[in-house]
Amino acid sequence: MIKVQEEDFSLTDEITFLKKRCNNIGALSTFIGIVRDKREDEKLVSMTLEHYPGMTEKMLNKIDTEALNRWDLLATTIIHRYGKLLPGEQIVLVITASKHRKEAIESCHFIIDWLKTKGPFWKYEKTVDKGFWVDAKSQDLDEELKWNN
């Protein structure tokens, strides 16, 4: 299941919803991305996430489908927020459920790695007196590519 939304999410609520969608769960893996309070050494005031409505849902569904094809999963949840977020706020949630731990842990890692480079989002960080579009990190591309092996 994927959701692209401006509002915050609750990990507890989302785990409850996911558990209702399937049974025989033996393992749950979760990842939450959070807005840091610093940009390098400067205090971060806010982070605004721009996205491409329509393509975002398309790409998140593709990532979700790819994870379900690669691992034996019982359910998945991907929630990605957009709009203006403050330091400490939640950006993204990934939950994967399976019978055994390996599938849940690996697929959760895979989904967040692919979201980094394939999710059509762009981050704009504001410090007290400046604003910056965040550059993609080559390390994120390397992390994505390792799943091709």
Next chain:
Amino acid sequence: MKVLYFSWIKDKLGKSHEEIQVSDNIKTINDLITLLKQNNENYKDVFKDTSSIKVSINMETASFEDSVNDNDEVAFFPPMTGG
């Protein structure tokens, strides 16, 4: 053709989207870029180094050699920074 811009590309061009009238000789994304660069210096600046730009056609990741037609929705953006 609807053309969309995101992130710093949108800021540099001062617009998030526009409708472009394309003639039959615009066959690929590269042709479209050549056409856009004729608009003004901002477009020339944005498209001077396309290695830092990604493109999509109808919300699917595409390459600069891919074909386009008048009904397509094309978007230009820098590498994504999701997650």
